Amino acid sequence: MTPVTAEDVRRIGQGFHEDPARSMSLRAEAYTDPRWLDADVQGIFARTWQWLCHVGKLRAPGSYVSATVAGMPVAVVRGRDGGLRAFYNVCKHRAHELLSGSGTTRNIVCPYHAWTYGLDGSLKAARRADRMETFDKSEICLDQVQVEEFGGMVYVNLDPSAAPLRQQAGDLAEDIARWAPDVADLTHAKRLTYDVASNWKNVIDNFLECYHCHVAHKEFVDLVDMDTYEVRTHGIWSSHFAEAGKHENAAYDVSEASVTEHAVWWLWPNTCLLRYPGRGNFMVFQVLPAGVDRTLETWDFFLETTELEPAEEESVRYIDDVLQQQDIAIVESVQRGMATPAYDQGRIVYDPAGSGLSEHGVHHFHGLVLDAYRSLVQPSEDPADQPLRPAVRTAVRTA
Ligand code: FES
Numbered sequence: 245m246t247p248v249t250a251e252d253v254r255r256i257g258q259g260f261h262e263d264p265a266r267s268m269s270l271r272a273e274a275y276t277d278p279r280w281l282d283a284d285v286q287g288i289f290a291r292t293w294q295w296l297c298h299v300g301k302l303r304a305p306g307s308y309v310s311a312t313v314a315g316m317p318v319a320v321v322r323g324r325d326g327g328l329r330a331f332y333n334v335c336k337h338r339a340h341e342l343l344s345g346s347g348t349t350r351n352i353v354c355p356y357h358a359w360t361y362g363l364d365g366s367l368k369a370a371r372r373a374d375r376m377e378t379f380d381k382s383e384i385c386l387d388q389v390q391v392e393e394f395g396g397m398v399y400v401n402l403d404p405s406a407a408p409l410r411q412q413a414g415d416l417a418e419d420i421a422r423w424a425p426d427v428a429d430l431t432h433a434k435r436l437t438y439d440v441a442s443n444w445k446n447v448i449d450n451f452l453e454c455y456h457c458h459v460a461h462k463e464f465v466d467l468v469d470m471d472t473y474e475v476r477t478h479g480i481w482s483s484h485f486a487e488a489g490k491h492e493n494a495a496y497d498v499s500e501a502s503v504t505e506h507a508v509w510w511l512w513p514n515t516c517l518l519r520y521p522g523r524g525n526f527m528v529f530q531v532l533p534a535g536v537d538r539t540l541e542t543w544d545f546f547l548e549t550t551e552l553e554p555a556e557e558e559s560v561r562y563i564d565d566v567l568q569q570q571d572i573a574i575v576e577s578v579q580r581g582m583a584t585p586a587y588d589q590g591r592i593v594y595d596p597a598g599s600g601l602s603e604h605g606v607h608h609f610h611g612l613v614l615d616a617y618r619s620l621v622q623p624s625e626d627p628a629d630q631p632l633r634p635a636v637r638t639a640v641r642t643a
């Protein structure tokens with residue numbers, strides 16, 4: 245597949261304006277042409293901080309989590325020294341993957357020929373090779389990947405030159421600490437998964453505006469006070485906040501709720517963090533491309549206990565059976581519409597007051613996508629010098 249060129253990047257940005265009041269949305273081609281999926285994986289997913297798991301999963305010495313990030317197998321390990329390290333999950337002998345799933349281990353032992361690495365990635369033993377005169381195991385260690393604890397979660401970044409997440413979005417960690425101070429103490433209680441026939445950017449676009457809420461989410465606009473809904477964009481994240489959970493509503497029971505705000509954050513490019521009315525809770529909605537018109541979604545619930553209370557069962561049912569079904573039908577319809585000659589791009593609807601009925605969060609996302617596309621072709625004058633690697637079908641998937 246031909247990689248995108250500087251000319252392609254210029255064309256895909258046409259109609260976008262820095263001012264949301266004058267801007268069109270990102271062109272449909274970016275959602276339907278497989279070449280832009282390659283650009284998304286190499287220019288976005290391989291260079292940004294990707295959510296991996298809750299800190300609780302990597303608390304104990306020797307605990308590990310393996311995952312696939314931008315098509316690359318990675319593993320994060322808590323060392324006995326307390327340090328968190330991430331590696332390409334690939335053996336230096338003949339490239340077999342090392343750890344699978346998650347758990348606790350003393351060493352990292354390759355399942356192929358049993359080369360054994362310490363939790364710091366250094367090679368400790370290589371059967372038979374240890375007798376070879378020219379074999380020096382001290383020269384061999386796993387390739388490291390950037391990893392960071394941030395806002396009660398663990399994130400990784402394949403780009404060795406990426407700035408730390410707390411440098412890029414430190415104010416997000418502060419905002420999360422303000423509205424969800426208990427996040428690191430919560431425990432994983434439930435995961436929902438979805439396979440959606442739409443480009444991942446359509447899922448994010450839809451997540452970033454509540455202009456559709458009165459029309460598509462009758463129960464949601466009963467749960468939250470839409471008059472207080474506010475969307476703010478900041479650097480590489482945005483916040484979506486509303487007062488909520490004060491009265492009986494069509495979504496779920498909030499009569500015992502200790503959390504009465506609806507606080508939602510989006511972290512560039514594909515991590516959605518949510519705190520809904522109820523008991524102490526935090527949710528991670530991760531959106532992963534699996535094809536130009538296919539997206540895998542995971543919705544993880546972190547609660548005070550692993551057992552759900554009846555009101556929490558009801559809120560999970562609302563998200564799974566009502567909210568998600570409404571949004572999935574929307575983004576699948578939009579994907580079909582974008583694949584027709586009848587649509588190229590549409591006008592961003594903007595309210596300078598920043599209300600939930602404004603699409604400036606979508607515009608903010610599109611600006612970051614275009615910046616990432618430009619960075620793919622900018623380092624060299626000649627785009628031919630910047631070939632993309634082959635398409636990766638699943639950008640991130642936690643084991
Ligand atoms: S590939 Fe890992 S020990 Fe051979």
Ligand SMILES: [Fe+2]
Binds near residue numbers: 457461
């Ligand atoms: Fe929605």
